[in-house]
Amino acid sequence: MQRTEVVVTGLGALTPLGADVESTWKGLLAGESGIRGGVLRGHEGSGLPDTVAGTMAVDPAASLPPVRARRLDRSQQAALVAAAEAWADAGAPRVDPDRLASAVGTGIGGVGTLLREDDALEAAGARRVSPRTVPMLMPNAAAALVSIEYGARAGVHTPVSACSSGAEAIALGARLIRAGEADVVIAGGTEAAITPITVAGFAQAQALSRHTAEPASASRPFAADRTGFVLSEGAAVVVLESAEHAAARGARVHAVLAGAGIAADAHHITAPAADGSGQVSAMRKALAQAGLAPERIGHVNAHATGTPLGDVAEAHAIRKVFGRATVTAPKAALGHLFGAAGAIEALVAVLSVEHGVIPPTRNLTEAGVGPDIDLDVVTAPREAPQEAVLSNSFGFGGQNVSLVFTGARHLRPWPHPARAARTAER
Numbered sequence: 328m329q330r331t332e333v334v335v336t337g338l339g340a341l342t343p344l345g346a347d348v349e350s351t352w353k354g355l356l357a358g359e360s361g362i363r364g365g366v367l368r369g370h371e372g373s374g375l376p377d378t379v380a381g382t383m384a385v386d387p388a389a390s391l392p393p394v395r396a397r398r399l400d401r402s403q404q405a406a407l408v409a410a411a412e413a414w415a416d417a418g419a420p421r422v423d424p425d426r427l428a429s430a431v432g433t434g435i436g437g438v439g440t441l442l443r444e445d446d447a448l449e450a451a452g453a454r455r456v457s458p459r460t461v462p463m464l465m466p467n468a469a470a471a472l473v474s475i476e477y478g479a480r481a482g483v484h485t486p487v488s489a490c491s492s493g494a495e496a497i498a499l500g501a502r503l504i505r506a507g508e509a510d511v512v513i514a515g516g517t518e519a520a521i522t523p524i525t526v527a528g529f530a531q532a533q534a535l536s537r538h539t540a541e542p543a544s545a546s547r548p549f550a551a552d553r554t555g556f557v558l559s560e561g562a563a564v565v566v567l568e569s570a571e572h573a574a575a576r577g578a579r580v581h582a583v584l585a586g587a588g589i590a591a592d593a594h595h596i597t598a599p600a601a602d603g604s605g606q607v608s609a610m611r612k613a614l615a616q617a618g619l620a621p622e623r624i625g626h627v628n629a630h631a632t633g634t635p636l637g638d639v640a641e642a643h644a645i646r647k648v649f650g651r652a653t654v655t656a657p658k659a660a661l662g663h664l665f666g667a668a669g670a671i672e673a674l675v676a677v678l679s680v681e682h683g684v685i686p687p688t689r690n691l692t693e694a695g696v697g698p699d700i701d702l703d704v705v706t707a708p709r710e711a712p713q714e715a716v717l718s719n720s721f722g723f724g725g726q727n728v729s730l731v732f733t734g735a736r737h738l739r740p741w742p743h744p745a746r747a748a749r750t751a752e753r
Contacts, residue, residue: 348674362545580735631654715733
Protein backbone atom coordinates (compact mmCIF):
# COMPACT_ATOMS: atom_id res chain seq x y z
CA MET A 328 0.00 0.00 0.00
CA GLN A 329 1.38 3.39 -1.02
CA ARG A 330 2.16 5.68 1.91
CA THR A 331 0.33 9.01 2.11
CA GLU A 332 2.84 11.86 2.22
CA VAL A 333 2.04 14.80 4.51
CA VAL A 334 3.23 18.26 3.52
CA VAL A 335 3.32 21.66 5.20
CA THR A 336 1.64 24.32 3.06
CA GLY A 337 0.95 27.08 5.59
CA LEU A 338 2.80 28.71 8.50
CA GLY A 339 1.58 31.16 11.12
CA ALA A 340 3.05 32.46 14.37
CA LEU A 341 2.82 35.08 17.07
CA THR A 342 5.85 34.93 19.36
CA PRO A 343 8.02 37.02 21.68
CA LEU A 344 10.24 37.76 18.66
CA GLY A 345 7.57 38.88 16.25
CA ALA A 346 3.95 39.36 15.23
CA ASP A 347 4.24 36.84 12.40
CA VAL A 348 6.43 34.16 10.86
CA GLU A 349 8.68 36.52 8.91
CA SER A 350 9.56 38.77 11.86
CA THR A 351 10.07 35.79 14.16
CA TRP A 352 12.41 34.07 11.68
CA LYS A 353 14.36 37.25 10.96
CA GLY A 354 14.74 37.97 14.68
CA LEU A 355 15.93 34.45 15.34
CA LEU A 356 18.55 34.61 12.57
CA ALA A 357 19.68 38.04 13.76
CA GLY A 358 20.33 36.70 17.26
CA GLU A 359 17.68 38.91 18.85
CA SER A 360 15.95 38.14 22.14
CA GLY A 361 12.23 38.20 22.91
CA ILE A 362 12.76 38.09 26.68
CA ARG A 363 11.71 41.14 28.69
CA GLY A 364 11.97 42.18 32.33
CA GLY A 365 9.49 43.52 34.87
CA VAL A 366 6.63 41.50 33.42
CA LEU A 367 4.50 41.01 36.54
CA ARG A 368 4.68 44.49 38.03
CA GLY A 369 2.30 45.09 40.90
CA HIS A 370 2.90 41.73 42.58
CA GLU A 371 6.03 42.62 44.51
CA GLY A 372 4.32 42.05 47.85
CA SER A 373 3.60 38.42 46.99
CA GLY A 374 7.24 37.42 47.15
CA LEU A 375 7.48 36.62 43.44
CA PRO A 376 11.00 36.60 42.01
CA ASP A 377 12.08 39.34 39.63
CA THR A 378 10.10 38.12 36.64
CA VAL A 379 11.59 38.02 33.17
CA ALA A 380 9.46 36.43 30.49
CA GLY A 381 8.83 36.24 26.78
CA THR A 382 5.63 38.19 26.28
CA MET A 383 4.15 38.28 22.78
CA ALA A 384 5.64 40.95 20.55
CA VAL A 385 2.18 42.40 19.94
CA ASP A 386 -1.14 42.06 21.72
CA PRO A 387 -3.19 39.43 19.84
CA ALA A 388 -6.38 41.28 20.78
CA ALA A 389 -5.34 44.11 18.46
CA SER A 390 -5.82 41.80 15.45
CA LEU A 391 -9.39 40.90 16.40
CA PRO A 392 -12.64 42.86 16.60
CA PRO A 393 -12.83 44.35 20.12
CA VAL A 394 -16.05 42.60 21.11
CA ARG A 395 -14.73 39.24 19.97
CA ALA A 396 -11.39 39.75 21.69
CA ARG A 397 -13.12 40.39 25.03
CA ARG A 398 -14.88 37.03 24.73
CA LEU A 399 -11.64 35.09 24.30
CA ASP A 400 -8.79 34.15 26.60
CA ARG A 401 -5.41 35.50 25.54
CA SER A 402 -4.27 32.01 24.52
CA GLN A 403 -7.31 31.66 22.26
CA GLN A 404 -6.68 35.06 20.70
CA ALA A 405 -3.11 34.05 19.86
CA ALA A 406 -4.22 30.76 18.32
CA LEU A 407 -6.71 32.51 16.02
CA VAL A 408 -4.12 35.08 14.92
CA ALA A 409 -1.55 32.38 14.10
CA ALA A 410 -4.16 30.23 12.36
CA ALA A 411 -5.26 33.15 10.19
CA GLU A 412 -1.69 33.70 8.99
CA ALA A 413 -1.16 29.98 8.35
CA TRP A 414 -4.43 29.65 6.44
CA ALA A 415 -3.64 32.67 4.27
CA ASP A 416 -0.09 31.40 3.69
CA ALA A 417 -1.54 28.08 2.51
CA GLY A 418 -3.68 29.94 -0.01
CA ALA A 419 -6.95 29.43 1.90
CA PRO A 420 -7.38 25.93 0.48
CA ARG A 421 -10.80 24.89 -0.74
CA VAL A 422 -11.53 21.64 1.05
CA ASP A 423 -14.60 19.62 1.94
CA PRO A 424 -15.41 20.60 5.57
CA ASP A 425 -15.77 16.91 6.40
CA ARG A 426 -12.16 16.44 5.26
CA LEU A 427 -10.76 19.35 7.28
CA ALA A 428 -9.69 18.91 10.93
CA SER A 429 -8.31 21.09 13.73
CA ALA A 430 -5.63 20.02 16.24
CA VAL A 431 -4.33 22.72 18.57
CA GLY A 432 -2.52 21.75 21.75
CA THR A 433 -1.94 23.69 24.96
CA GLY A 434 -0.23 22.95 28.23
CA ILE A 435 -2.42 24.96 30.59
CA GLY A 436 -5.26 26.58 28.63
CA GLY A 437 -7.14 29.66 29.85
CA VAL A 438 -5.41 30.13 33.19
CA GLY A 439 -5.55 33.93 32.84
CA THR A 440 -9.33 33.79 32.59
CA LEU A 441 -9.57 31.37 35.51
CA LEU A 442 -7.57 33.63 37.81
CA ARG A 443 -9.35 36.80 36.74
CA GLU A 444 -12.83 35.33 37.23
CA ASP A 445 -11.85 33.79 40.56
CA ASP A 446 -10.76 37.26 41.68
CA ALA A 447 -14.17 38.61 40.59
CA LEU A 448 -15.94 35.87 42.55
CA GLU A 449 -13.95 36.57 45.71
CA ALA A 450 -14.32 40.35 45.42
CA ALA A 451 -17.96 40.74 44.37
CA GLY A 452 -19.70 37.39 44.39
CA ALA A 453 -20.99 34.91 41.84
CA ARG A 454 -23.09 37.43 39.91
CA ARG A 455 -19.90 39.21 38.81
CA VAL A 456 -18.44 36.08 37.18
CA SER A 457 -18.66 36.14 33.39
CA PRO A 458 -21.07 33.65 31.79
CA ARG A 459 -18.29 33.02 29.26
CA THR A 460 -15.85 31.83 31.91
CA VAL A 461 -15.96 28.12 31.09
CA PRO A 462 -15.49 28.39 27.30
CA MET A 463 -12.71 30.90 27.91
CA LEU A 464 -10.76 28.68 30.30
CA MET A 465 -11.29 25.19 28.85
CA PRO A 466 -8.15 23.84 27.15
CA ASN A 467 -9.98 22.60 24.03
CA ALA A 468 -11.45 26.01 23.22
CA ALA A 469 -8.59 27.17 20.97
CA ALA A 470 -8.90 24.09 18.75
CA ALA A 471 -12.69 24.43 18.75
CA LEU A 472 -12.52 28.10 17.79
CA VAL A 473 -10.19 27.29 14.90
CA SER A 474 -12.62 24.58 13.81
CA ILE A 475 -15.52 27.03 13.90
CA GLU A 476 -13.54 29.75 12.09
CA TYR A 477 -12.66 27.51 9.12
CA GLY A 478 -15.56 25.07 9.17
CA ALA A 479 -13.41 22.07 10.09
CA ARG A 480 -15.81 19.18 10.67
CA ALA A 481 -13.44 16.20 10.43
CA GLY A 482 -12.59 16.53 14.12
CA VAL A 483 -11.34 18.86 16.84
CA HIS A 484 -8.37 17.64 18.88
CA THR A 485 -6.50 19.13 21.83
CA PRO A 486 -3.37 17.36 23.07
CA VAL A 487 -2.64 18.57 26.59
CA SER A 488 0.82 17.14 27.13
CA ALA A 489 2.75 19.97 28.78
CA CYS A 490 5.73 21.17 26.75
CA SER A 491 5.13 18.65 23.96
CA SER A 492 1.50 19.66 23.31
CA GLY A 493 2.08 21.65 20.13
CA ALA A 494 4.35 19.02 18.60
CA GLU A 495 1.91 16.26 19.52
CA ALA A 496 -0.90 18.18 17.81
CA ILE A 497 1.17 18.30 14.61
CA ALA A 498 1.96 14.59 14.90
CA LEU A 499 -1.75 13.90 15.39
CA GLY A 500 -2.56 15.98 12.32
CA ALA A 501 -0.24 13.84 10.24
CA ARG A 502 -1.84 10.67 11.62
CA LEU A 503 -5.31 11.90 10.65
CA ILE A 504 -4.16 12.50 7.08
CA ARG A 505 -2.30 9.20 6.79
CA ALA A 506 -5.31 7.35 8.22
CA GLY A 507 -7.50 8.82 5.49
CA GLU A 508 -9.66 10.77 7.96
CA ALA A 509 -8.73 14.22 6.65
CA ASP A 510 -7.12 15.87 3.65
CA VAL A 511 -6.13 19.06 5.49
CA VAL A 512 -5.41 19.68 9.19
CA ILE A 513 -4.85 23.03 10.90
CA ALA A 514 -2.41 22.07 13.67
CA GLY A 515 -0.26 23.76 16.28
CA GLY A 516 -0.08 25.01 19.84
CA THR A 517 -0.88 28.04 21.95
CA GLU A 518 -0.10 29.29 25.46
CA ALA A 519 -0.55 32.46 27.50
CA ALA A 520 0.25 31.51 31.09
CA ILE A 521 2.57 34.21 32.38
CA THR A 522 0.65 34.67 35.63
CA PRO A 523 1.63 35.01 39.29
CA ILE A 524 0.55 31.46 40.15
CA THR A 525 2.44 29.78 37.32
CA VAL A 526 5.57 31.84 37.90
CA ALA A 527 5.40 31.17 41.64
CA GLY A 528 4.90 27.45 41.06
CA PHE A 529 7.84 27.15 38.69
CA ALA A 530 9.97 29.31 41.00
CA GLN A 531 9.18 27.11 43.99
CA ALA A 532 10.19 24.10 41.90
CA GLN A 533 13.48 25.91 41.19
CA ALA A 534 12.85 25.56 37.47
CA LEU A 535 13.21 29.23 36.44
CA SER A 536 16.38 31.01 35.34
CA ARG A 537 18.05 33.07 38.02
CA HIS A 538 19.89 35.23 35.47
CA THR A 539 17.34 38.04 35.72
CA ALA A 540 19.61 41.10 35.82
CA GLU A 541 19.89 41.08 32.02
CA PRO A 542 16.63 39.68 30.62
CA ALA A 543 18.01 39.07 27.12
CA SER A 544 20.63 36.68 28.52
CA ALA A 545 18.35 34.90 31.01
CA SER A 546 17.59 31.87 28.83
CA ARG A 547 20.81 29.85 28.42
CA PRO A 548 20.20 26.42 26.89
CA PHE A 549 23.26 24.16 26.93
CA ALA A 550 25.36 26.83 28.65
CA ALA A 551 27.67 25.84 31.49
CA ASP A 552 26.04 28.49 33.74
CA ARG A 553 22.41 27.73 32.90
CA THR A 554 20.04 27.79 35.89
CA GLY A 555 16.55 27.23 34.45
CA PHE A 556 14.10 28.24 31.78
CA VAL A 557 12.27 31.50 30.98
CA LEU A 558 8.49 31.27 30.65
CA SER A 559 7.04 32.67 27.41
CA GLU A 560 3.75 32.92 25.57
CA GLY A 561 2.54 32.80 21.98
CA ALA A 562 1.16 30.50 19.33
CA ALA A 563 2.24 28.74 16.16
CA VAL A 564 0.07 26.95 13.60
CA VAL A 565 0.84 24.97 10.46
CA VAL A 566 -1.44 23.78 7.70
CA LEU A 567 -0.84 20.12 6.90
CA GLU A 568 -2.12 18.48 3.72
CA SER A 569 -1.83 15.21 1.93
CA ALA A 570 0.66 15.68 -0.88
CA GLU A 571 -1.98 14.61 -3.37
CA HIS A 572 -4.44 17.26 -2.17
CA ALA A 573 -1.74 19.96 -2.22
CA ALA A 574 -0.63 19.00 -5.74
CA ALA A 575 -4.20 18.97 -7.03
CA ARG A 576 -4.59 22.63 -6.15
CA GLY A 577 -1.05 23.62 -7.10
CA ALA A 578 -0.08 24.60 -3.56
CA ARG A 579 3.37 25.74 -2.56
CA VAL A 580 5.00 23.23 -0.18
CA HIS A 581 7.31 24.48 2.58
CA ALA A 582 8.46 21.02 3.68
CA VAL A 583 7.40 17.42 4.12
CA LEU A 584 6.45 16.09 7.55
CA ALA A 585 8.22 12.81 6.94
CA GLY A 586 8.09 11.26 10.40
CA ALA A 587 6.70 11.68 13.89
CA GLY A 588 7.69 9.69 16.96
CA ILE A 589 5.86 9.66 20.30
CA ALA A 590 7.12 7.86 23.41
CA ALA A 591 6.79 8.02 27.19
CA ASP A 592 9.39 7.82 29.95
CA ALA A 593 7.02 6.17 32.47
CA HIS A 594 9.47 7.44 35.05
CA HIS A 595 8.69 10.69 36.92
CA ILE A 596 6.14 13.52 36.72
CA THR A 597 8.79 16.21 36.09
CA ALA A 598 12.27 14.67 35.75
CA PRO A 599 13.33 12.94 32.53
CA ALA A 600 14.44 9.31 32.68
CA ALA A 601 18.14 9.29 33.53
CA ASP A 602 18.96 6.92 30.69
CA GLY A 603 17.07 9.04 28.16
CA SER A 604 15.17 5.98 26.97
CA GLY A 605 11.90 7.79 26.20
CA GLN A 606 13.62 10.57 24.28
CA VAL A 607 15.75 8.10 22.35
CA SER A 608 12.63 6.09 21.49
CA ALA A 609 10.78 9.15 20.17
CA MET A 610 13.70 10.16 17.95
CA ARG A 611 14.20 6.66 16.58
CA LYS A 612 10.48 6.25 15.89
CA ALA A 613 10.45 9.52 13.95
CA LEU A 614 13.49 8.46 11.91
CA ALA A 615 11.97 5.04 11.20
CA GLN A 616 8.70 6.54 10.02
CA ALA A 617 10.62 8.94 7.80
CA GLY A 618 12.76 6.08 6.46
CA LEU A 619 15.94 7.99 7.26
CA ALA A 620 19.22 6.94 8.83
CA PRO A 621 20.51 9.26 11.61
CA GLU A 622 23.34 10.60 9.44
CA ARG A 623 20.83 12.09 7.01
CA ILE A 624 19.58 14.59 9.62
CA GLY A 625 21.20 17.98 9.04
CA HIS A 626 20.67 19.16 12.61
CA VAL A 627 18.51 18.63 15.66
CA ASN A 628 16.26 21.44 16.86
CA ALA A 629 16.67 20.65 20.55
CA HIS A 630 14.02 20.95 23.25
CA ALA A 631 16.81 22.42 25.46
CA THR A 632 15.01 24.57 28.01
CA GLY A 633 18.10 25.65 29.93
CA THR A 634 17.55 23.54 33.05
CA PRO A 635 20.65 21.88 34.52
CA LEU A 636 19.17 18.37 34.47
CA GLY A 637 17.02 18.50 31.33
CA ASP A 638 19.69 19.74 28.94
CA VAL A 639 22.13 17.02 29.99
CA ALA A 640 19.50 14.30 29.62
CA GLU A 641 18.62 15.47 26.12
CA ALA A 642 22.27 15.84 25.11
CA HIS A 643 22.95 12.25 26.17
CA ALA A 644 19.85 11.03 24.30
CA ILE A 645 20.89 12.86 21.14
CA ARG A 646 24.38 11.35 21.42
CA LYS A 647 22.88 7.85 21.62
CA VAL A 648 20.93 8.38 18.40
CA PHE A 649 23.21 10.63 16.33
CA GLY A 650 26.62 10.76 17.92
CA ARG A 651 28.06 14.27 18.18
CA ALA A 652 25.21 15.98 16.33
CA THR A 653 24.77 19.57 15.24
CA VAL A 654 22.06 21.23 17.34
CA THR A 655 20.35 24.55 17.86
CA ALA A 656 18.24 25.75 20.80
CA PRO A 657 15.68 28.45 19.88
CA LYS A 658 14.50 28.84 23.48
CA ALA A 659 17.58 30.98 24.09
CA ALA A 660 15.84 33.68 22.03
CA LEU A 661 12.18 32.75 22.41
CA GLY A 662 12.03 31.45 25.96
CA HIS A 663 9.86 28.45 26.75
CA LEU A 664 6.39 28.75 25.21
CA PHE A 665 5.32 25.62 27.10
CA GLY A 666 2.32 24.15 25.23
CA ALA A 667 3.16 26.20 22.13
CA ALA A 668 6.90 25.44 22.20
CA GLY A 669 6.74 22.29 20.09
CA ALA A 670 4.68 24.04 17.43
CA ILE A 671 6.89 27.12 17.11
CA GLU A 672 10.03 24.99 17.01
CA ALA A 673 8.49 22.69 14.40
CA LEU A 674 7.86 25.84 12.37
CA VAL A 675 11.50 26.89 12.88
CA ALA A 676 12.61 23.44 11.69
CA VAL A 677 10.46 23.79 8.56
CA LEU A 678 11.99 27.19 7.77
CA SER A 679 15.48 25.85 8.41
CA VAL A 680 15.12 22.98 5.94
CA GLU A 681 13.32 25.23 3.46
CA HIS A 682 15.94 28.00 3.49
CA GLY A 683 19.04 25.93 4.16
CA VAL A 684 20.17 27.77 7.27
CA ILE A 685 20.47 26.74 10.92
CA PRO A 686 19.47 29.53 13.35
CA PRO A 687 21.87 30.36 16.18
CA THR A 688 21.72 29.61 19.89
CA ARG A 689 22.06 32.80 21.97
CA ASN A 690 23.70 33.30 25.33
CA LEU A 691 26.59 30.86 25.26
CA THR A 692 28.76 33.21 27.29
CA GLU A 693 32.41 32.98 28.27
CA ALA A 694 31.57 29.91 30.34
CA GLY A 695 30.67 28.19 27.07
CA VAL A 696 28.81 24.96 26.54
CA GLY A 697 28.31 22.80 29.60
CA PRO A 698 30.90 20.06 30.22
CA ASP A 699 28.26 17.32 29.83
CA ILE A 700 26.97 18.73 26.51
CA ASP A 701 29.13 16.99 23.90
CA LEU A 702 27.32 18.45 20.89
CA ASP A 703 28.03 20.89 18.07
CA VAL A 704 25.89 23.81 19.29
CA VAL A 705 25.36 26.38 16.54
CA THR A 706 26.07 29.90 17.85
CA ALA A 707 25.89 31.91 14.61
CA PRO A 708 23.59 31.46 11.58
CA ARG A 709 25.03 28.58 9.60
CA GLU A 710 24.33 28.16 5.89
CA ALA A 711 23.68 24.43 5.57
CA PRO A 712 21.57 22.89 2.81
CA GLN A 713 19.86 20.00 4.59
CA GLU A 714 17.92 16.98 3.51
CA ALA A 715 16.12 16.71 6.86
CA VAL A 716 15.79 18.29 10.31
CA LEU A 717 14.56 16.67 13.52
CA SER A 718 12.73 18.73 16.16
CA ASN A 719 12.40 17.56 19.77
CA SER A 720 9.70 18.43 22.32
CA PHE A 721 9.72 16.84 25.77
CA GLY A 722 7.11 17.55 28.46
CA PHE A 723 6.40 17.07 32.14
CA GLY A 724 4.94 13.64 32.65
CA GLY A 725 7.65 12.07 30.52
CA GLN A 726 5.91 12.86 27.23
CA ASN A 727 8.30 12.89 24.28
CA VAL A 728 7.62 13.92 20.69
CA SER A 729 10.08 14.13 17.78
CA LEU A 730 9.20 15.40 14.31
CA VAL A 731 11.25 14.97 11.12
CA PHE A 732 10.87 17.44 8.26
CA THR A 733 12.44 17.02 4.83
CA GLY A 734 12.71 19.49 2.00
CA ALA A 735 9.98 19.69 -0.62
CA ARG A 736 12.54 18.69 -3.26
CA HIS A 737 12.49 15.18 -1.77
CA LEU A 738 8.74 14.86 -2.26
CA ARG A 739 7.58 12.19 -4.67
CA PRO A 740 5.97 14.10 -7.54
CA TRP A 741 2.22 13.89 -7.93
CA PRO A 742 0.80 14.35 -11.42
CA HIS A 743 -1.32 17.44 -11.97
CA PRO A 744 -4.99 16.33 -12.33
CA ALA A 745 -5.42 17.82 -15.80
CA ARG A 746 -2.15 16.32 -17.00
CA ALA A 747 -3.10 12.94 -15.52
CA ALA A 748 -6.45 13.06 -17.31
CA ARG A 749 -4.77 13.76 -20.65
CA THR A 750 -2.36 10.88 -20.07
CA ALA A 751 -5.26 8.54 -19.27
CA GLU A 752 -7.06 9.56 -22.47
CA ARG A 753 -4.00 8.73 -24.56
